[in-house]
Amino acid sequence: xxxxxxxxxxxxxxxxxxxxxxxxxxxxxxxxxxxxxxxxxxxxxxxxxxxxxxxxxxxxxxxxxxxxxxxxxxxxxxxxxxxxxxxxxxxxxxxxxxxxxxxxxxxxxxxxxxxxxxxxxxxxxxxxxxxxxxxxxxxxxxxxxxxxxxxxxxxxxxxxxxxxxxxxxxxxxxxxxxxxxxxxxxxxxxxxxxxxxxxxxxxxxxxxxxxxxxxxxxxxxxxxxxxxxxxxxxxxxxxxxxxxxxxxxxxxxxxxxxxxxxxxxxxxxxxxxxxxxxxxxxxxxxxxxxxxxxxxxxxxxxxxxxxxxxxxxxxxxxxxxxxxxxxxxx
Amino acid sequence: xxxxxxxxxxxxxxxxxxxxxxxxxxxxxxxxxxxxxxxxxxxxxxxxxxxxxxxxxxxxxxxxxxxxxxxxxxxxxxxxxxxxxxxxxxxxxxxxxxxxxxxxxxxxxxxxxxxxxxxxxxxxxxxxxxxxxxxxxxxxxxxxxxxxxxxxxxxxxxxxxxxxxxxxxxxxxxxxxxxxxxxxxxxxxxxxxxxxxxxxxxxxxxxxxxxxxxxxxxxxxxxxxxxxxxxxxxxxxxxxxxxxxxxxxxxxxxxxxxxxxxxxxxxxxxxxxxxxxxxxxxxxxxxxxxxxxxxxxxxxxxxxxxxxxxxxxxxxxxxxxxxxxxxxxxxxxxxxxxxxxxxxxxxxxxxxxxxxxxxxxxxxxxxxxxxxxxxxxxxxxxxxxxxxxxxxxxxxxxxxxxxxxxxx
Numbered sequence: 017x018x019x020x021x022x023x024x025x026x027x028x029x030x031x032x033x034x035x036x037x038x039x040x041x042x043x044x045x046x047x048x049x050x051x052x053x054x055x056x057x058x059x060x061x062x063x064x065x066x067x068x069x070x071x072x073x074x075x076x077x078x079x080x081x082x083x084x085x086x087x088x089x090x091x092x093x094x095x096x097x098x099x100x101x102x103x104x105x106x107x108x109x110x111x112x113x114x115x116x117x118x119x120x121x122x123x124x125x126x127x128x129x130x131x132x133x134x135x136x137x138x139x140x141x142x143x144x145x146x147x148x149x150x151x152x153x154x155x156x157x158x159x160x161x162x163x164x165x166x167x168x169x170x171x172x173x174x175x176x177x178x179x180x181x182x183x184x185x186x187x188x189x190x191x192x193x194x195x196x197x198x199x200x201x202x203x204x205x206x207x208x209x210x211x212x213x214x215x216x217x218x219x220x221x222x223x224x225x226x227x228x229x230x231x232x233x234x235x236x237x238x239x240x241x242x243x244x245x246x247x248x249x250x251x252x253x254x255x256x257x258x259x260x261x262x263x264x265x266x267x268x269x270x271x272x273x274x275x276x277x278x279x280x281x282x283x284x285x286x287x288x289x290x291x292x293x294x295x296x297x298x299x300x301x302x303x304x305x306x307x308x309x310x311x312x313x314x315x316x317x318x319x320x321x322x323x324x325x326x327x328x329x330x331x332x333x334x335x336x337x338x339x340x341x342x343x344x345x346x
Numbered sequence: 347x348x349x350x351x352x353x354x355x356x357x358x359x360x361x362x363x364x365x366x367x368x369x370x371x372x373x374x375x376x377x378x379x380x381x382x383x384x385x386x387x388x389x390x391x392x393x394x395x396x397x398x399x400x401x402x403x404x405x406x407x408x409x410x411x412x413x414x415x416x417x418x419x420x421x422x423x424x425x426x427x428x429x430x431x432x433x434x435x436x437x438x439x440x441x442x443x444x445x446x447x448x449x450x451x452x453x454x455x456x457x458x459x460x461x462x463x464x465x466x467x468x469x470x471x472x473x474x475x476x477x478x479x480x481x482x483x484x485x486x487x488x489x490x491x492x493x494x495x496x497x498x499x500x501x502x503x504x505x506x507x508x509x510x511x512x513x514x515x516x517x518x519x520x521x522x523x524x525x526x527x528x529x530x531x532x533x534x535x536x537x538x539x540x541x542x543x544x545x546x547x548x549x550x551x552x553x554x555x556x557x558x559x560x561x562x563x564x565x566x567x568x569x570x571x572x573x574x575x576x577x578x579x580x581x582x583x584x585x586x587x588x589x590x591x592x593x594x595x596x597x598x599x600x601x602x603x604x605x606x607x608x609x610x611x612x613x614x615x616x617x618x619x620x621x622x623x624x625x626x627x628x629x630x631x632x633x634x635x636x637x638x639x640x641x642x643x644x645x646x647x648x649x650x651x652x653x654x655x656x657x658x659x660x661x662x663x664x665x666x667x668x669x670x671x672x673x674x675x676x677x678x679x680x681x682x683x684x685x686x687x688x689x690x691x692x693x694x695x696x697x698x699x700x701x702x703x704x705x706x707x708x709x710x711x712x713x714x715x716x717x718x719x720x721x722x723x724x725x726x727x728x729x730x731x732x733x734x735x736x737x738x739x740x741x742x743x744x745x746x747x748x749x750x751x752x753x754x
Contacts, residue, residue: 122649141649143650143652144533144534144651145649145651148602165535167533204530204533227530228538229530232526232527
């Protein structure tokens, strides 16, 4: 599938806004047509990003602050490129090394950012709910770039965009999400996004990394990776979140690879054209083997990165429309 | 303070559970001198048909916050040892025991172990001499079963109740919520509710060995309450308490990451909440306490998992407990007993009953008076209540401590 044959804008209830939310704090609470709308919006940016000139000035004069309270390379870079390609003045705040260490509270920081009259703030934080806390205190749109083990909505949207472009439709697909479900914000956002769009989602991982209420999220839980892979259309691998673990959750990475590593042999249990995904960064030889990750016919790892920029451009564009007084966005 | 020493025209909630309509009460010195005396003095306080009950004895608060306590009808509080520095030394216990007087009495609970660290026993007998009416493990539990057994043996010998916090910290770790759909969706560190039952089961086994009186300060799960119920049926000396948050709210209240719902133990499932109501009704739960723990914005205006647990509960304790009466979970006299005579019995104090010779700690309250909880207007040192903006009914209109009326 290419941008030229991307689906038309989905229909949404008459009389409502296409995206009536001020912020993007999570996938939870988004209606199916709102997710589809963002995906459709991103398609134009995929097309732009594939041209030699990748510039659009619609956010010219606006200031986007990327406030990252937790270290990140790819997500920060992706948001930075997205903002710059739209013409915004992008400022990166590496808060993990700044005033927070001097005792300033998160709310102080939020109020400081607000006083600087940012037009959009992108936040990553190590604590669930921190982004909501800031969003409640600032006047401009806030985008969640990952908060603790809660949500990472743009990751789920870019994953959905990748799947849709590869598979045409998301509804009806069988998708397995494998790894550290307990600590993964990517898993939570993807579960909500993909089930909202009609996919059948399976989650698989060590019992110690599987939340006991997971089936309340309309998924089927497995601890046997081989059984979970049976006939799936998409295999989404997750990284072990060692930094979020307190105590020992797995006996060893060697054993983890034996039970939950995606090898070529194991992948034969999935559908013949199954798509392999990973949000990165990958622990090669632990949760995924290089010959699987690097096979462009099976793996979409680099395509996910590409879709990430387009998806974030779409989110920045849509969320700033009211401030920019775009017609129809009062 | 006014000098009224009698109350007339009230509905007196008496120790046998009956209500004396159009009753009167006289005080002499700091004691109740007569219930329904033949003649009442002319300067008596006219209760205007409102209820007259003993002042509330709040079992296990973390701060002495007199304006909030008086607003809520609380005349005595047992204060937890989790102070700065901790109440693990007789001199500190003596100092706290003398604070608050004359219009409020504080009953310190001595720290069971030095620095509340859970390893070395504190000087229990000396703290008792200094005024401790019980000892407590504080916010945490004692993981070492040997230490816990020896502690209980000492408490049994000294006839001191031991107040415990029941959560197996090996399971809870740094959890801030109970395992379940809500914690999962919010991505909050959570622990299984069974952490409570495991802790209670061990401690009941040690009560059987030691004969100590154990008071489980807050029991919040069906499994934990079933264990307490069975232990009581067995005749063991165990009592337990709860705070309104755990019988009013379930973990659904965590939505929106509202840190005023960050409590310890955390809010439980709806099934556990229903179990709490059943246990209140059948008498398994002896005491309703406020858990008063006012926390300022420095502790609460943080991401949920980083916020400190605790709520300011003194002002809402009576009104929220009266919900149980309106919902027919408890009779009015049973509800009042869980606020007054039951905690008095655990602390062995001569108060908590409208009876001759008892300390004249009296509250007069209007059962139906409506008001709205407003965290911005609370008397407490901080307004961290999960019940903000909730309409409630029931308000104290007059309060006496030791026979002297307190201006509200």
